[in-house]
Amino acid sequence: MKNKNAISSNQLIFFTVASQVGVGIIFLPAQLAEIAGHDGWISVLIAGILFSFFILIVAAFMNRYKKKSIVEINRLLYGTYLGSIINVCLAAYTIIFSAAILRMMVEAMQLMGLKYTPRIVLTVFLIIPSIYTINGGLKVICRYLHITVFIGVILAIYIVLILGRIRPTYLMPLGEAGAKSIFNGVWTSIFAFLGIELIPFIYCEVNDKNHVVKKVLIGNLISIIIYISVVISTTGLFGEEMIKNLQIPLLSLARVCYSNIFERLDLYFVTTWVMAMGCVLRCYLFSGYYGAINAFNIKTRKWVVALIIIVLVCVISLEPREFIYLKERTKALGWIGFSVIVFYIFSYILSFINKRGVSR
């Protein structure tokens, strides 16, 4: 039977970029402006480089087990009981994260037009494409993620349109925020680079494993470029003082773009942005689903698991009621996501002591 989850290492580039950029880009410029002023892009660069090291460590960890997923590795490293608990926690993390992304998509729709449409209606409609792609397996998801190229081109067009309005002085003097603020900005940026913690979930499905490190690093590099471009262009356009007062600077950037034929270009941006968030949602949702069926070793009736996860994601996404609390929840999830990466690093070190299942 053909494996519908098998993907190439090239597709891993799309997976990495999509899982990192779609959500982090929403609040990052405003959060960085509050912490590091106009030097936020330096924090992004440092965080991106730091994440490249994390990728190297995580890849080295996964390489020690070659054809095994993180679920199997946890059982080997921590034993059946503790390993299973860890696996359930990891699956729960991806499910809660998926719920947060779904909620952000709903909020975006309500913010930009469908003000009074019931949240539950939007939730159901927005998750339908994800159900369809997850049903197709990882291969279909990764093929869908090729759409990130189109999203990237659209984003680049918007940035080019406002390039002439950027004031270089808004990014000067370099390093004014000071080392402490820039370092604090690194912590904030780290949350934006989350997404690579999903790689161990799908690592075993990548065909050419020798290229995994290279391709994930390329994906991370693309994410760094996108983040820096967005932070520099929004800061250079609005200035650090105004950007602090904006909820979603990237959306405000789109609002100032004008074309004689299309008039308000922000309306087109909204469509693109929802697609970008849909990409992240699919990455996390699939990882949650895949992690769950492996954690519970389910071979038949996988659709029941998918249904439970979808319902869980929809229900969790309905809370909190107000958008302002969602920001807090995202921050907390960021910490959990970072803890997952730290956990991988810890497991890597542990794998040198407990060598059960390590490939020779």
Next chain:
Amino acid sequence: MKKIISLILLVMFSTTSAGCWDQKIYEKIGFDLQVGIEPTSDGALLITRSMPVIGKGALSDMDIIKIKGGLLRETRDKARLRSPKSAEGGKVQQILISRSLAEKGIHELLEVFEREFINPVLAYVVIVDGSPYELIETSHKFIDKPIPPFYINELLRNGIKGGAVPECRIFNYDINYFDPGIDPMLPIIKISGDGKEIEIAGSALFSQDKMVGKVTTAETSLLRLMSNRLKKGSTVFYLEGDGEKIKKGAAVSYQLKSHQLKVSTDNNKPVVTIKFSLNCILEEYKWGSIENPEEKERYEKLFSKELKDRCNKVLKYTQEVNSDPLGIGDIVRAKENSYWKSVDWSKAYKDVQFNIEPTIRIVRSGVIK
């Protein structure tokens, strides 16, 4: 079977999802194209909204509604009680603010346009010398002009292109307002020509969000030129002896070739040196005005001197009214940060020493000498 299910799902979702947005029938919606804001004698706001009349039967092509209230949203809701159409703000072209209100501060008035996604931040913000209501009402009666929102839009667009009008969209104003080193500048319009046309009467200078002064359109061009925000334009130089003639001055069009703005400090005072060079084409003067290179150089020096004097005059005025439309403060913050942190820029701007060094080169003089 699969295809039938897909088709059913497609029809089902496409029809039900259409119900997610309130139905908006074009003929039943009133698009605010202009919003006029001015103070009333009892401390409230007088909001004037003009929207096009769509459909047959009306004698006028614009519906003008004047309402008193405390908030723009409040007046919109009141407008919906008077107008046969439901007023929507997504197509607003201009926010017309009276000068008297601008002198009290306008920043908070524009907040609603930034807050609500559907509202455009691309609308122009314009100061009206007089009452916005009267301007809208009067311009509505022009018989040889396009409908007022488009007429004013064209005036502003042409003015921005030619240099006479500063960039004045809502987001331009907000960016400059939030920047502690730049003050906003907005165009001023008024009714002129015996009440038969609208004229751009100059630009309003702001300090923070309060209008503190006014410059002419020619001075606006100079300010934009000095801040490297104008690449092409035209002007008239008045030479000695012109005063006695009926035909006065030399008209030139110019193109900015180079621009340099340097900031330094001397005795704890900022020194700003602006060097720029213009390539000019002599467009109108007198027969035989430039017959040899010496003559050309003489005119270049005369034009450069006059330009320098004009620049110094307008900069001195901006210092007098304490408005920094060039964004000198922003450059000081970026390049002389320790000095910036040691002073209160709103007070220090008056002490800036400007050195303006324009260079003019006459590159062509048409097909006559």
